[in-house]
Amino acid sequence: MQEKLKAIVNEALEKMKSAEKLDSLNDIKVAYLGKKGELTEILKSMKEVAPEDRPKVGQMVNDARTVLEEKLEEARQGFVQKIKEEQIKRETIDVTLPARKKFMGHRHPNNIALEEVERIFVGMGYEVVEGPEIEYDYYNFEALNIPANHPAKDEQDTFYVNSNLLLRTQTSPVQVRVMEQGNLPIRMIAPGRVFRSDEVDATHSPCFNQIEGLVIDKNITFADLKGTLAEFAKQLFGEETKVKFRPHHFPFTEPSAEVDVTCFKCGGKGCRFCKGSGWIEILGCGMVHPNVLKMSGIDPDEYTGFAFGVGLERITLLKYEIDDMRLLYENDIRFLKQF
Numbered sequence: 487m488q489e490k491l492k493a494i495v496n497e498a499l500e501k502m503k504s505a506e507k508l509d510s511l512n513d514i515k516v517a518y519l520g521k522k523g524e525l526t527e528i529l530k531s532m533k534e535v536a537p538e539d540r541p542k543v544g545q546m547v548n549d550a551r552t553v554l555e556e557k558l559e560e561a562r563q564g565f566v567q568k569i570k571e572e573q574i575k576r577e578t579i580d581v582t583l584p585a586r587k588k589f590m591g592h593r594h595p596n597n598i599a600l601e602e603v604e605r606i607f608v609g610m611g612y613e614v615v616e617g618p619e620i621e622y623d624y625y626n627f628e629a630l631n632i633p634a635n636h637p638a639k640d641e642q643d644t645f646y647v648n649s650n651l652l653l654r655t656q657t658s659p660v661q662v663r664v665m666e667q668g669n670l671p672i673r674m675i676a677p678g679r680v681f682r683s684d685e686v687d688a689t690h691s692p693c694f695n696q697i698e699g700l701v702i703d704k705n706i707t708f709a710d711l712k713g714t715l716a717e718f719a720k721q722l723f724g725e726e727t728k729v730k731f732r733p734h735h736f737p738f739t740e741p742s743a744e745v746d747v748t749c750f751k752c753g754g755k756g757c758r759f760c761k762g763s764g765w766i767e768i769l770g771c772g773m774v775h776p777n778v779l780k781m782s783g784i785d786p787d788e789y790t791g792f793a794f795g796v797g798l799e800r801i802t803l804l805k806y807e808i809d810d811m812r813l814l815y816e817n818d819i820r821f822l823k824q825f
């Protein structure tokens with residue numbers, strides 16, 4: 487009996503040694519210590535043993551059991567330790583590896599151009615003011631000398647929320663809002679989004695950005711307007727840039743003009759960029775119409791002023807020589823990264 491037990495224990499120990507994974511240990515446990523395991527079978531066959539020998543044999547079987555259980559536990563611990571070590575090895579951080587580069591976003595060319603324009607005007611003592619994108623018909627048209635039956639309103643046929651509210655078609659209503667507050671003098675620019683029912687093409691979009699400028703003070707003349715815009719053009723497009731004023735009509739200014747700058751590509755000689763003319767149109771401007779001043783509670787006999795409006799996209803397209811406005815809205819990172 488002793489021999490038999492010894493053989494069983496040795497056999498089990500051999501199997502443990504060659505076990506390759508935790509599961510195999512479990513199989514060994516079942517095979518030797520389980521309900522139908524080999525040791526259990528021996529206990530069951532105790533009745534064949536002489537009664538006086540039974541305690542001794544029982545003791546031997548229990549000893550064998552204890553040995554197996556201890557060895558199994560030892561082997562199990564070994565496996566657990568090995569698995570842990572492998573895991574640690576696998577998860578080790580190699581601090582000598584170069585760090586992964588963080589992906590940084592990029593400022594939109596429109597924003598870069600806007601900041602440039604703001605920098606120029608803030609440098610001349612202007613304040614940057616913002617206003618609502620959903621505007622009253624009164625501020626968008628009426629107070630800007632565009633009554634209900636005015637043809638200029640047709641040109642800006644737009645997105646109405648109801649008969650009284652609309653998506654603003656220009657940033658000029660911000661001027662009215664500032665004039666109404668009556669804190670004179672005024673020197674401000676108002677950048678922001680505006681909305682028109684334009685079809686999308688290379689130079690049009692139903693949503694674009696304008697920058698409106700307004701100066702109101704005593705003794706402001708057209709010469710101030712001219713000097714201001716000439717300085718703006720120089721700072722934006724280079725010291726050599728000249729400006730040209732062409733008579734035009736806007737309902738809210740009188741007299742009004744459109745402003746061209748000398749082509750910064752050819753210096754005014756004429757090239758493909760300026761379509762051979764040497765000039766590039768950049769904005770509209772004029773002296774604030776006395777009616778507009780009156781409607782906002784400012785006495786036109788005491789105060790005068792000028793206003794101008796420039797399309798931000800126009801500046802961006804010119805500054806970065808982009809030939810299609812749609813590129814500005816597509817958010818293609820390969821395009822945006824260039825600026």
Ligand SMILES: [Zn+2]
Nearest residue numbers: 749752757760
């Ligand atoms: Zn040119």
